[in-house]
Amino acid sequence: MQPADHLQNMSPSYIREILKAATAENVISLAGGLPAAEHFPMALLQQPLQQISQSPELFQYGATAGYQPLLDFCAEHYQLETGNSGLITTGSQQGLDLIARAFLNPGDGVAMEAPCYLGALQVFELAKAELFTVEQSDSGPDLVALEQLFAKGNIKIFYAVPDFHNPTGRVWPLAARQAVAKLCQRYKVGLIEDAPYRELRYHGDALPMVSSFCPEQAWILRSFSKIALPGIRLAFISGPQNWIDPLIKIKQASDLHSPIPLQALLLGLLKSSEFNNHLLKLREQYAERYQALSGALDKYLGDKISFQQVEGGMFLWLELNQKNDQPINTMKLAERALENNVAVVPGEVFYPVGQLSRPALRLNFSHASPQQLEIAIQRLVKAFDRQ
Ligand SMILES: Cc1ncc(COP(=O)(O)O)c(C=O)c1O
Numbered sequence: 018m019q020p021a022d023h024l025q026n027m028s029p030s031y032i033r034e035i036l037k038a039a040t041a042e043n044v045i046s047l048a049g050g051l052p053a054a055e056h057f058p059m060a061l062l063q064q065p066l067q068q069i070s071q072s073p074e075l076f077q078y079g080a081t082a083g084y085q086p087l088l089d090f091c092a093e094h095y096q097l098e099t100g101n102s103g104l105i106t107t108g109s110q111q112g113l114d115l116i117a118r119a120f121l122n123p124g125d126g127v128a129m130e131a132p133c134y135l136g137a138l139q140v141f142e143l144a145k146a147e148l149f150t151v152e153q154s155d156s157g158p159d160l161v162a163l164e165q166l167f168a169k170g171n172i173k174i175f176y177a178v179p180d181f182h183n184p185t186g187r188v189w190p191l192a193a194r195q196a197v198a199k200l201c202q203r204y205k206v207g208l209i210e211d212a213p214y215r216e217l218r219y220h221g222d223a224l225p226m227v228s229s230f231c232p233e234q235a236w237i238l239r240s241f242s243k244i245a246l247p248g249i250r251l252a253f254i255s256g257p258q259n260w261i262d263p264l265i266k267i268k269q270a271s272d273l274h275s276p277i278p279l280q281a282l283l284l285g286l287l288k289s290s291e292f293n294n295h296l297l298k299l300r301e302q303y304a305e306r307y308q309a310l311s312g313a314l315d316k317y318l319g320d321k322i323s324f325q326q327v328e329g330g331m332f333l334w335l336e337l338n339q340k341n342d343q344p345i346n347t348m349k350l351a352e353r354a355l356e357n358n359v360a361v362v363p364g365e366v367f368y369p370v371g372q373l374s375r376p377a378l379r380l381n382f383s384h385a386s387p388q389q390l391e392i393a394i395q396r397l398v399k400a401f402d403r404q
Contacts, residue, residue: 023143039360045393047310048360050183050331051384052243056302058286058295065285075278081269083253084280090287091253095239098232103255104265107275108247109213109240110136112254112264115271116174116209116236117144119263126171130158132334132367132374134183134211137176147171148369153185155325157193160200167204174207179227181214181330184367184379188328191224198230205234207260213240213252216296218329219304233257243331243383244296245286249279303331309387310380313394321401331383334364337376345376353400359393 019025039046069075075084082088083105091103106112113136121127123145129137131150141148149172151162158177166172177197179189189197201208210228228235236256241249254264268274286292310333314322323336337345347363354361364377385393 023145027139027142038355041358044355044358044360045385045389045396046360047380047382047385047390047393048362049384050381052247052331053302053306053383053386056299057246058289058292061286061289061291061295062282064289065282068285069278069281072281075281077277079274079277081265081274083275084277084284087280087284090284091239091255094287095237095253095255097255100257101232101255102258102261103253104261104268105275105280106252106254106264106268107272108242108250109211109238109252109254110140111250111268111271111275112236112238112252113137113140113176113209113211115254115264115267117141117146119267120207120260121146121173125173126166126169128163128166128172128175128206130177130182131369132184132364132377133176133369134178135367137211138367138369141176146174150369153182153187155187155190157187157189158197160193160196163197164200164204167200167206170204172204172206174209175201176209176211177227178211178214180212180224181217181327181332183214183330184332184362184364185325185334186327186330186332187325187334188224189227194224194227195230198227198234201234202231208235209238210235211238213238213243214330215239216244217300217303217331219300219307220328236260241283244299245283249283251275251279251283300329303329303383306382306385306387306390307333309390310382310394313391317394317398318401331381333380333382335378335380337378339376347376347378350400351378354397357396357399359396359400361397 039048087105088103117140121144125146126149127141127146128149130153149166152159181188208228210226228237236254238252238254240252321338323338324333327333339345347365351361351363362379365374368374382390
């Protein structure tokens with residue numbers, strides 16, 4: 018039996034392959050986007066787990082939109098705009114898939130930043146959307162290029178990660194947020210504001226969400242993977258009621274609903290008086306890991322690399338300085354790094370196929386300990402030296 022055409026055309030996932038290799042015992046992985054399991058809020062789960070184990074009704078089939086007490090909590094906690102509603106999905110990844118399946122016809126245009134979150138690329142490719150990218154800098158997405166794209170008229174959705182972008186760690190400044198919201202309104206483009214890292218800010222003040230300037234024109238994806246537990250696979254997606262209802266229809270056909278006992282568990286966790294402390298500690302621990310990584314990069318790789326400091330999230334985008342205009346093959350470099358027992362991701366995999374990129378690596382700093390991060394960079398130096 019042959020799989021459907023769209024599956025055969027799907028490119029192999031470099032990340033999936035490298036993650037497989039990165040699980041070998043002696044490999045230090047800076048490749049995935051994994052949170053630190055040793056900092057999961059296990060103690061806060063005890064009481065809700067106990068309660069859930071005595072509540073058979075939670076193990077019954079439930080409503081597709083989600084466990085109502087969790088929906089109510091999210092609506093209040095995230096202060097949903099009037100006219101907006103939400104649903105619980107099996108991770109933000111499912112939220113993206115539901116939007117694509119409910120709103121995109123083959124050939125519809127989707128704009129995204131380059132480089133871009135791979136999981137989003139995969140979803141929009143599977144939906145047979147036509148993908149367009151705009152460059153990203155410290156000032157946010159290239160607004161001139163974005164407006165030119167929107168003005169052509171075929172762009173239905175703009176997918177963006179304005180806070181601690183994956184893979185670059187960048188944060189859009191306020192002016193870019195306001196300008197993008199205006200463009201989405203002017204050209205009637207739906208914004209997907211994907212915000213899994215927004216609450217992982219280690220320094221400085223949070224900026225308003227882009228969608229707060231165009232609430233009638235945006236979906237917001239809030240994942241609980243990075244601030245709570247990735248394995249429970251839960252996220253909250255909100256937007257205008259008539260942008261959410263079609264997602265519920267597709268979700269019903271897809272999996273009826275996300276597991277209710279896990280939604281009840283998440284609610285217990287979020288309502289715990291200790292959850293805020295957990296978040297504060299998590300931010301401190303990740304900030305310490307980031308310091309360890311950036312310090313080791315400066316110490317061991319100095320003039321071979323450059324990177325923008327990040328104020329949160331889980332990733333650092335490491336640009337590689339070319340010597341005498343000699344091209345750097347980042348795929349080969351990542352292979353050599355793996356031979357030296359450190360896993361990193363070459364920057365080019367974060368671009369749609371065929372798009373060139375400046376040589377760069379994405380480094381994750383949330384998963385390995387500060388000590389491991391230092392060793393990882395010492396190993397990476399060996400891979401650089403063998404170029
Ligand atoms: C930008 C971005 N969006 C969405 C996701 C998926 O998150 P979830 O675990 O909620 O499916 C990730 C995961 O790494 C991500 O980096």
